[in-house]
Amino acid sequence: MSVTAPQGFVAAGVAAGLKSTGAPDVAVVVNQGPSQVAAAVFTGNRCKANPVLWSEEAIKGGRAAAVAINSGGANCYTGAEGFATTHRTAELVADRLGVGAVDVQICSTGLIGLLNDRDALLGGVGAALDDLSGDGGNAAATAIMTTDTVAKQATARAEDVGAAGWTIGGMAKGAGMLAPALATMLVVVTTDADLDAATADAALRAATARTFDRLDSDGCQSTNDTVLLMASGASGVTPDPESFTDALTTVCHDLAMQLLADAEGADHEIAITVVGAATEDDALEVGRAVARSNLFKCAIFGKDPNWGRILASVGTTRAAFDPADLDVALNDVWVCRSSGPGESPDTIDLEARAVSVTIDLKSGDRSGTIWTNDLTQAYVHENSAYSS
Amino acid sequence: MSVTAPQGFVAAGVAAGLKSTGAPDVAVVVNQGPSQVAAAVFTGNRCKANPVLWSEEAIKGGRAAAVAINSGGANCYTGAEGFATTHRTAELVADRLGVGAVDVQICSTGLIGLLNDRDALLGGVGAALDDLSGDGGNAAATAIMTTDTVAKQATARAEDVGAAGWTIGGMAKGAGMLAPALATMLVVVTTDADLDAATADAALRAATARTFDRLDSDGCQSTNDTVLLMASGASGVTPDPESFTDALTTVCHDLAMQLLADAEGADHEIAITVVGAATEDDALEVGRAVARSNLFKCAIFGKDPNWGRILASVGTTRAAFDPADLDVALNDVWVCRSSGPGESPDTIDLEARAVSVTIDLKSGDRSGTIWTNDLTQAYVHENSAYSS
Incomplete structure (x- = not known):
């Protein structure tokens, strides 16, 4: 209706x-x-x-x-x-x-x-x-x-x-x-x-x-x-x-x-939640930076829990954080602690369409979520083979 | 040596x-x-x-x-x-x-x-x-x-x-x-x-x-x-x-x-030159915005002279220009004049690796060039199948 x-x-x-x-x-x-x-x-x-x-x-x-x-x-x-x-x-x-x-x-x-x-x-x-x-x-x-x-x-x-x-x-x-x-x-x-x-x-x-x-x-x-x-x-x-x-x-x-x-050619829906931010704007800026990283989006398509690409995207922002003290979780497994290796990523299963990324900036109590998709060969095909 | x-x-x-x-x-x-x-x-x-x-x-x-x-x-x-x-x-x-x-x-x-x-x-x-x-x-x-x-x-x-x-x-x-x-x-x-x-x-x-x-x-x-x-x-x-x-x-x-x-998986080298800019920074901001548009980059991979995607990227910037009076050329063919259709894109051949985009902001005499690559299925493959 x-x-x-x-x-x-x-x-x-x-x-x-x-x-x-x-x-x-x-x-x-x-x-x-x-x-x-x-x-x-x-x-x-x-x-x-x-x-x-x-x-x-x-x-x-x-x-x-x-x-x-x-x-x-x-x-x-x-x-x-x-x-x-x-x-x-x-x-x-x-x-x-x-x-x-x-x-x-x-x-x-x-x-x-x-x-x-x-x-x-x-x-x-x-x-x-x-x-x-x-x-x-x-x-x-x-x-x-x-x-x-x-x-x-x-x-x-x-x-x-x-x-x-x-x-x-x-x-x-x-x-x-x-x-x-x-x-x-x-x-x-x-x-x-x-x-x-x-x-x-x-x-x-x-x-x-x-x-x-x-x-x-x-x-x-x-x-x-x-x-x-x-x-x-x-x-x-x-x-x-x-x-x-x-x-x-x-x-x-x-x-x-x-x-x-229903995004064109996407294999995964990705929720990027930033916590511990000094401001909501900081949380959203960091979430958007990760959401726009083609390397990160390709990794999720490849079911690769590549947290390094997430940290590299966080580092391009002006948000308040200590570059040496960031935590990152993929599907709730904290694979990065204090900007270094944390729990083993071996248990992470990225087969399901829904993927969650959590980034703790440890700089406050604000948070925010940005939703994005992975970058797939089908996306490239749809947007190269057809005009829009 | x-x-x-x-x-x-x-x-x-x-x-x-x-x-x-x-x-x-x-x-x-x-x-x-x-x-x-x-x-x-x-x-x-x-x-x-x-x-x-x-x-x-x-x-x-x-x-x-x-x-x-x-x-x-x-x-x-x-x-x-x-x-x-x-x-x-x-x-x-x-x-x-x-x-x-x-x-x-x-x-x-x-x-x-x-x-x-x-x-x-x-x-x-x-x-x-x-x-x-x-x-x-x-x-x-x-x-x-x-x-x-x-x-x-x-x-x-x-x-x-x-x-x-x-x-x-x-x-x-x-x-x-x-x-x-x-x-x-x-x-x-x-x-x-x-x-x-x-x-x-x-x-x-x-x-x-x-x-x-x-x-x-x-x-x-x-x-x-x-x-x-x-x-x-x-x-x-x-x-x-x-x-x-x-x-x-x-x-x-x-x-x-x-x-x-030699960029990973790329099929084209694209030079985006912005002319008629009020400042060099404006020219570079516009060039970077186009260089980061996945839709534009997919179009070039698909050899599609899709100038609309170029204008859409220009519109995301803060550079000085009149949105109703932009000119765009692909490989020197001015396919967009005054933000509308210009010369026919039918003569444009995007087979060669080198592609030029020229954007005239008609707002000054400064210019700048940003170089980028197209977005290909091979890029997605290389960056999803292998960690880095």
Whole structure:
């Protein structure tokens, strides 16, 4: 059900012919209200795609009646013609819904540097608008896939966090993070909670900062990443902001782990937890440095408990630590103590997909986790044999 | 001839049994004077190997009578025992040469986290000291190889830069850079020019900053990287500092390009030149960002002229530019103009190993080049199937 699980939302996914395979490639999600509050976070990349340039401006009013997404082309680095395509798409949806174009968010993903077929795209959006339904969540989640092998959906209920009356639903595509991304990450989260724009924005920023922002599959930052939250207020319940943020974080975390597990060509999901840090920023900086080490990522692919490559990555950061007194565990075996050999790595089994790395900086009581994937020959194949 | 090309140097390379293959694994280069001036630059990694911890302190006097190098183990993250091995090695060389231990530089490369066999190492160093000769440059260059497929050597003469009377020789192993490195990079450069310590240090820092520091094969920073310059003064000629720096830069550039061409598993050597930058730092930041994009590097491996991945990397930097007005050329074909499609990429042939990327930021008149390799399945194989 995903985005149509909360009351007040309808959705559809259709094949517009943008993908040569004929697979579904256009999705629309509409917020039927009574409220149309929205918030969004976008890629930190300065070279943004046209839909991001549009949506960043449009979201400033804190409202969105709908989002239209195509997975047949990123509409990135396509100049004024590409921006006009985005604008025309927003106008089409707005006309049909009787709202302003600025109330329509646009997302795109796919190959960059190529213009979308505007007529096909607009035709698909029109067809999706004709097909909207309260059961359309699955179809929408399927239509936004690119190299994804499975559709990604998640829901949470108020009862999960000790509250009552509202629901959150979400869908995602891609594999990556808001900052670095393997492939463009698009996420739409809906709720029937009654939120004001400031609460929605704060909750979304808090949730993404602890979930999607800590996913770093391959260190590359997409031009199109978008996470959109739309709130209908249809439940009639105004949630406690803290409870809502908790539930939203749960949905975002669930979707983030689905993205991680489906990352292109990956054999392992790796959680890098840094403890004993002086600050949370230090913990995250160290985690990201390890997550971006191709040598470390190759070692995990090779099931090699090579803790030296982990220490070498820690040493590239500015975090507070004593280089002679670092501890490192792989799957909870402390193979490195005080920056030298510790327990024998011989008992470590790296066959399972889930791998944990723990790094103790012994410089404080803060911690943080970054999630990444290994670097495999399949990753190189997928990203060398096919454009994106 | 490499390090024994200048007057005043003898060298040797022997098999000490540290490598299971029985290949040569210990090299010694001795400066017979009359002068024993030296300068060195080391890895920027904060988690340094024991030989670097030793050599960084020892070089502070601006002198070195010899360097002993082993390629059978990095002696990194091996604690007090490992440091004692480094110290004992320096003492052995010093005793044999009648100098102080601080006049001996030590370098190591190979697997990290494992202790060297101290007796085998000291035995090898002793044998190398017995075998020193004015023809030993080739043997030394061969004995420092690890995953290198060829020994790397270079020379320059004063006449190359319009001066007279002195010579520079050098050898290198590894494939990487002083900051990020694919594998540990060790470089020894010798000269018979008569230099004071300050001139040697300034010349070495200037030369490495424009050569090895701009080589970024895989974004990983080694724990052992060292570039050592030793000057014997045996020519009796005190060079003009500028001419000497030029010739030294030529030798370092030559060795850097040899390292690039022999990088583990690489199919392409890629020169990323950023022009129109407001500052040289901006140019280098942009070049490094592109050089570290796994997606871009996979595309080059796949012979795919995917300029979108280049722009996406440029967008992650803080350099001065207008995101809507960037030009990009691949092998001199301007495939991207004003951040949109430019000339057709169809004519671009990426079969040859040498690839050029040019990025015009249109924000000034400064420029800079970063060299990198593509990301291949062979790289993943070499770094997953074997520890290092």
